[in-house]
Amino acid sequence: MTEMLASARQQRILDALREREQVRVTSLAAELGVSEMTVRRDLNALAERGALVKVHGGATLDAAPTSSEPGFTHKLALESGEKQAIAQAAVKLIKPGMSIALNSGTTTYALASQCTGIKDLTVVTNSPRIAEIFYAAANPSQNIILTGGIRTVSDALVGPLALSALGQLHVDVLFLGVHGMTSEDGFTTPNMLEAQTNQAFIRAAARQIIVADHTKWGVTGLCQIAPLSQVDALITGTRLDGEAKVLLRQALDTLILA
Template identity: 50%
Template sequence: MLAQQRQSAILELIRQRGGVRVSHLVSRFGVSDMTIRRDLEVLAERGLVDKVHGGATLAGPGSAEEPGFAAKSIRQQAEKRAIVERAAGLVEPGMAVALSAGTTTAALATRLAEVRGLTVVTNSIPVADALYQNPRADQTVVLTGGIRTPSDALTGPVAEAAIGTLNVDLLFLGVHGMSPRTGFTTPNLLEAAVNRRLISAARRLVVLADHTKWETIGIATIAPLDAADVLVTDGRLPPEGRRQIGEQVGELIVVDVE
């Protein structure tokens, strides 16, 4: 296969999946790691893809464009691990917590499987799956029903009705973007409505957002920045972002990334 043909095939695969890993492309096309990275470099230079650690995703999402769960899962992996480690320390045995949809919250679910006597409410299929794969007799998982979105969230009136009957100690909210003007946002209108219902059900709101979410704006606002009791982010958040967020959220936690 010629390089141009392979690059076209790679681009089509990324369009179908939202993102791919270098290791998968090496196996699929039977070429070296370096060859695939050169292909991705060419596609990135043409503005067709964004290179991320270990792979690539489609370039330039608009405010209503929603990447799939697989595409988002390969972005900012080190930052997400650091954020999750810090966030897990906020949970105590016996709590009732809610986790929204998102790759960071799904990673957090794996850590929460270790906490005793926990009740977890979620509208995220990956979050529920992470907990079901590590079953504990002393834990309860409540998965709402609803319409499935590209990010594997369950939304719509069924999900909203289920959440409306519950009360939790903490909500861990993953977001698409955050800015002083638009607050916390998502590219999915249905997810925004469910997330607002989750916020109403929680005593405290903890937002998990890496530095790339700063000044990224989705079509629907979930809540203003000052609705967050705690925001956990990573050290690559720019100084101006730290200042503006720090002035509005209850507590800003910035974690170091290895």
């Protein structure tokens, strides 16, 4: 049997790995007809490039089960009638020439996809996906600013860079999506870094408008973004429960039911 090129041998190791999840040095040496030392060197080379992970006796694919991230599907945001209604109510508040901010979230995503036609709009967002909507629309009169930072699983850029960026910016209106809201705990989110970033959003905006469907009421996330009274308005769905309406009207200047 003719000898095999080193690169081909490494390719076969990866193929075997994908098929078997796990390979042993001894069996690879036998299968490939080379010494164990050579197999070890190949595994080292591949591991150095991150193509596999070495374990005692062989190698395995980078386990990384990547716990099913809830994700963020295009549909999810746009299929919901309530989110669409909220977005429609919100977009009426946006006029040409304004500057707005949108944090990452499915409701703000729905709002963004209704804003691409507005002239002379400046948009600040920490969501690459929301930014992508505007990039794709390529409206030359619009100015899209992405905050930078590290991305969370829910597509939000957070961390020092995001905070630093938001500290340098001021917008007319912020539309903020949240994960939960209650009378006692205010607006909350499950991610501490996102909460911090959202607080920076609030400081950067002259007016704060929360956009949240009715299912968010009564939910408390890990970390508070702000008490109810700290924002100017809330846009939510008509299905919101009656008691909640009363409590929200007390705490907020404006409650819009879409």
